[in-house]
Amino acid sequence: MAVQLPPFLFPFSKKQPLLSSSSSPSLPILQRIMINFHPISCISTATATSSPARRTANYKPTIWDDSYIQSLPIEFMEEKYIDQRENFMEEVRYLINQQHNLTEQLELVDTLCQLGLGYHFDAEIKNLLSSISSSMKNINNLIENNNLQDFALLFRLVREHGIHNASILRLDDLISYFKKEEESFNLNNQLDVKGMLNLYEASFLAMEGEDELDEAGKIAMKHLKYHDRSLLSLQLVEQIEHALELPLHWRMSRLHTRWFIDAYGRQKNFNPTLLQFAKLDFNMVQNIYKIELQELSSWWRNLNVVRGELNFARDRLVENYLWTVGYTFQPELWRSRKALTKINSLVTTMDDIYDIYGTLEELKLFTNSIEEWNIDAAQQLPDYMKKCLTVLFNTMNDIASSFSKDKELDILPCLKRMWADLCKAYFIEAMWYHNGYTPTLDEYLDNAWVTISGICTLITTYCLSDDLTFEAIKSLEFYPPIVQYSSMLARLYNDLGTCTAEIQRGDVPKSIQCYVKEKNVSESAARDYIRCLIRNYWKKLNKEHALSSNYVKSFRKVLVDIPRAAQCFYQYGDGYGEPDGETREQIICIIIEPISL
Known part of the structure; x- marks a missing residue:
């Protein structure tokens, strides 16, 4: 049957409170797609006796076994180390004053x-x-x-x-x-x-x-x-x-x-005091990371998500935890680290469903089910999608319920909306791919700053802040310019590091390919242009960040730490999809191996 653009209403307005009674205005990207894009027919190959053709990215399995993670020693937790750190802190306060x-x-x-x-x-x-x-x-x-x-x-x-x-x-x-x-x-x-x-x-x-x-x-x-x-x-x-x-x-x-x-x-x-203090503090914080990672690894193992029909998806729990350390390293941000590791792991599974495995017909129903947040709406979906939705809904409900018990605030509507927004953007990329369409750079970036999933990190961090209030939830914007700039930087870093591998496996064109086709330039020239965009978006982010003192503290910090973490992962290539190089060494030195005292 012919594929038509769905009548999704995109919510990426400049100032749209969560609790507004009006519908979200549609994103201009849809108008441009309708003008420039002529969808071709896509015939389903599924019959009563055959399954649709599926792609695979042949991702490498995880290099971090749960049994290894559970065996990591927990050190530097004794009373003598706590007392020693307190003494160091008093000495440093004296130095400062x-x-x-x-x-x-x-x-x-x-x-x-x-x-x-x-x-x-x-x-x-x-x-x-x-x-x-x-x-x-x-x-x-x-x-x-x-x-x-x-x-x-x-x-x-x-x-x-x-x-x-x-x-x-x-x-x-x-x-x-x-x-x-x-x-x-x-x-x-x-x-x-x-x-x-x-x-x-x-x-x-x-x-x-x-x-x-x-x-x-x-x-x-x-x-x-x-x-x-x-x-x-x-x-x-x-x-x-x-x-x-x-x-x-x-x-x-x-x-x-x-x-x-x-x-x-x-x-x-x-x-010497500062050096010893720094080493001890690093090791003590690292032990917090180990304990959290062991808990998260057990959670991931028990879910058994990337097994069976979902074995095409990347299994990157430990790498996802490294992401969260990149933008919420302080011990008191434990709640955000745990929630974001779970969310990022599910984002990866979703991304692979949209990018390489789901048919367009399945993805349309899948996106509708997430927008409605109703597992009953997913009955027509294949089992692998039902499993993913069940895990998604249960995990978000658990995160929201736990926070509600502590803070008596309901953040679930915010989490629902960020997932709906992300999956709608994923679906647009899927349509581009299935219809052989290469967008202009502006069309691509208007959508791609969402598909990098920075909105999930930012909205979750905002909602899990210790100083969150009902008024802060009510006034939450989806999505102000500062969120777009932070996410855009993460997208551009990602594209520089991953575009070659993703194009080879047949993904939708990235910013570099879009610019090459639109401007008829070399890939080298396109990469230079993307690097120029990165510098410009950092300036935009710096300016907005200076004006954002009204935001909660943890949210403000994550706004600049998201592009930093992305740069770290993609500086030497795809450090997320192929994590057995620089990323492995970073995990070892930050999370696993303590510093000799």
Whole structure:
């Protein structure tokens, strides 16, 4: 029978409260598809005695056996370690409150954050940075002393911690000072090089419209890239090479922490207390991860989802847990980590159903069942889809019920809607594939920022926040620009890393292929264009993030951590679909192997 576009109403409006009584407006993408897209006939091959032809991606099985996960030792939980960490915390609080000079204060804050200890001292760090950046005396001293190193570091720290209203630190001052500093830049002076390094790092927090900061960062990068490394200390060279590979603002924080603990220990003037504190804290937090992962692995094993008819789907529980550590690493965010690992595992199964296995007729019924959130509506579906829906509905009900018992708030309507939105977007991609249609880049991206499933992470994190209120649920928007920018970055990173493999197995064209066809350019040129989009969307995200102080804290952090985690997974290719390379090593160093004390 002929396939027709379904009359789905897409909900991706700029400002649409959850509890609105009106229907969601349709997304403009559907109008463009209707104009540019002429669906062909798709004849079902199913009969009473035959099954429809199915594709397979031949994904590798999981490399993490449940028995291995359950055997992971749980250490560093004894009372002596808890007491030792408390003593370290008191020592660091004393350090923060001591009368340091400005350079010492800034370097202490930066070191604490890069060692992964900043979350223990959020209030103290914000108070200190607010005090420094609101003092005209401090700002004038930085300018008078030609101190680009501290000026650029303060600028980055203030932006990283969202200190805007209290700060009198101005971008114009930084740019003006940089231009003066560049004229007298001395490659033999390590302080000048550190100043350029700090400016380079600060430039990645540029907001949309701050072109001068962007250009200053590019100039700083050239100075760092082409200077004579033999003139610098080995420790500074290591920092520069690490930064040039990937700026701090784009790195997954927990992975960077693991690297920085080792790098800090190689510095000549490291603080032994800070180093020991960082190692102990890392190991203690890692044990929380192990306990959670063991619980989640048992849950996944008992569900037995990716077996039988669903054995075509990727089995990536441990990788999904790594994702959640990428954007909710703090111990107190345990509820989000557990829920998001379950949700991401089901997202993967759904994605593979839409991408490689389901027929278009099945997928239409499947999408309707999810939109209606009614298992009875799925009776016409094949067993593998019924099984997936049962697990999905039960898991979401469990997550919502558990939260409701603790907080007396009903988040299930939010979870239902995010799944409906995701699956509608999946269905559009399925139609494109089954009808041999290559969308324009804009058409693709209008839909693809949803199919990357960032909305699931963001909505879930928002709904599981400890400080969530009924008013916050009622005013939740689906989906503001900041959600779209965060998700778009994750999509673009994904496409750069996975498009070749996905096209080879017959998936819908990704952004690179869409741009190649639309503009008649080479794949290399298309990749360069996508990298340019990534830089631009980071600027948009930085700006919206600076204006988003009204959002709950955990939600604000995840907004920038989603693209960081995506960059980590896809920097060297498809680290999710083919996780036995870099991803395996990242899991080992973050979740499995402790640091020697």
